[in-house]
Amino acid sequence: MLDFKPLALSSRDEYLRYFLAAEERVADCSFINLWAWDHERRYETAFCEDLCWIRLTKNEPFEMWTPLGVWSNKNWKDILGKLFPEGAVFNRAPEKLAQVLQENLGDAIEVIEERSQWEYIYSANELINLSGNRFHKKKNLLNQFLKYSPVYEEMNRENIEELKEFYERRRSRGSVKHDGDLDEDTATIRILSDWEKLPGIMGGVLRVDGKLVAYTVAEDLGDGTVIIHFEKGFHLDSYKGVYQGINQMFLKNSGFNLVNREQDMGLKGLRQAKMTYNPIGFIKKYTVKWNGK
Numbered sequence: 001m002l003d004f005k006p007l008a009l010s011s012r013d014e015y016l017r018y019f020l021a022a023e024e025r026v027a028d029c030s031f032i033n034l035w036a037w038d039h040e041r042r043y044e045t046a047f048c049e050d051l052c053w054i055r056l057t058k059n060e061p062f063e064m065w066t067p068l069g070v071w072s073n074k075n076w077k078d079i080l081g082k083l084f085p086e087g088a089v090f091n092r093a094p095e096k097l098a099q100v101l102q103e104n105l106g107d108a109i110e111v112i113e114e115r116s117q118w119e120y121i122y123s124a125n126e127l128i129n130l131s132g133n134r135f136h137k138k139k140n141l142l143n144q145f146l147k148y149s150p151v152y153e154e155m156n157r158e159n160i161e162e163l164k165e166f167y168e169r170r171r172s173r174g175s176v177k178h179d180g181d182l183d184e185d186t187a188t189i190r191i192l193s194d195w196e197k198l199p200g201i202m203g204g205v206l207r208v209d210g211k212l213v214a215y216t217v218a219e220d221l222g223d224g225t226v227i228i229h230f231e232k233g234f235h236l237d238s239y240k241g242v243y244q245g246i247n248q249m250f251l252k253n254s255g256f257n258l259v260n261r262e263q264d265m266g267l268k269g270l271r272q273a274k275m276t277y278n279p280i281g282f283i284k285k286y287t288v289k290w291n292g293k
Contacts, residue, residue: 001083002053004044007034009197015045016199018052018068020222024094026283027119027227027262029054029068032198032219036187036229049079066093066285076104080290087292092117095284110289116266119283120274122259124226124251127277130244134278138244145241148208152249155195155203155217163205163215164192188230191217202226204250206242213239214246224257 005011015031027033034043034054042057051069055062067090080088091114093101098111130139153159167189171182195201200222206214217230233242251259260283264271 002046002048004046004053004055007038007043007045009035009194011045012197012199014047015052015068018047021070022068022094022097023071024096024283025221025223025225026066026092026094026285027219027229027260028092028117028285029066030200030219030221030227030229032191032201033227033229035194035198036191037183039186039190040183048083049074051079064088064090066090066097071097071100074100074104076101077108077293080105081293084290085293088290090288090290092285093288095286098286098288101288105290108291108293110291112287112289114285114287117263117285119263119285120261120277120279121225121281121283122261122277123280124254124256124259126280127259128248128252130248138277141241142244142248143241145239145245148239150206150208150213150245150249152253153205153207154253155205155215159205159212159215160192160195162212164189166212167192184230188217191230202254203230204246204253206246206249208239211235214242216246216250218250218254220256221260225260226251226254226256226258227260228262 012031019025019029019031022029037043040058044055044057046053051067051074053067054065056065101109102111126135130142167185171185171189191198191201200220201217202220203215203217205212213235214233215230216228216232219227219229221227231243231246233239233246236242239245261274261277263285264274
């Protein structure tokens with residue numbers, strides 16, 4: 001009954017209607033995130049029961065993600081019983097959806113914590129000012145970087161094309177050896193190529209003596225929150241503190257209250273790094289197993 005079709009720019013506006021209606025918005029499910037990684041994960045979407053359903057088709061069995069839309073007004077037993085009578089597993093379900101399903105379905109579902117997929121939420125003001133002992137090391141690194149007299153630019157057609165050409169040259173030369181890095185480069189090129197077709201997308205670059213040294217690609221969620229999708233610094237040996245610089249300067253020039261810096265994927269080093277920025281909270285996510293009717 002679910003008519004899944006490959007993710008497409010033509011369905012962007014309909015998709016966004018359901019994404020923005022969800023009581024808790026996760027970075028995983030932003031259209032920009034899906035579009036960036038579609039080459040690697042092969043997303044499909046279906047619209048049914050006033051919800052948007054998402055699945056990944058790279059491997060079998062296909063992986064279902066959290067449905068999007070208004071959750072609290074649904075008869076979930078009827079919906080899941082009709083669409084998934086044999087049962088189903090939904091990954092990356094945010095806490096609010098997991099609570100709604102638990103209240104509606106009770107023992108018919110199992111809710112399992114996905115700690116590696118929790119998204120880190122920060123105060124933009126804290127990341128801009130870096131005040132106090134807990135940010136002492138970050139502030140020192142930022143101050144070291146500022147000695148290079150960096151210049152901040154908002155993303156525009158010229159620097160977007162410059163970045164795109166850089167990544168295309170790097171890919172064509174075979175400079176990237178690891179599959180994960182190659183996938184990220186491809187995701188970045190996809191976003192840069194379709195920049196003007198992606199609502200809410202924004203970003204900035206840093207230059208030192210005219211040379212590009214860092215950039216960020218982000219998304220305005222429209223509720224005072226910005227998602228940081230990509231953040232890269234170059235010439236790290238030459239410009240110590242470049243990551244602290246792009247993080248602070250982008251936020252300083254953007255006017256957001258909260259920052260979503262996505263998940264740590266269970267990587268120990270990445271988790272430690274994200275915790276050093278002192279998150280004020282998390283968007284917690286769960287795997288929900290529906291046993292079937």
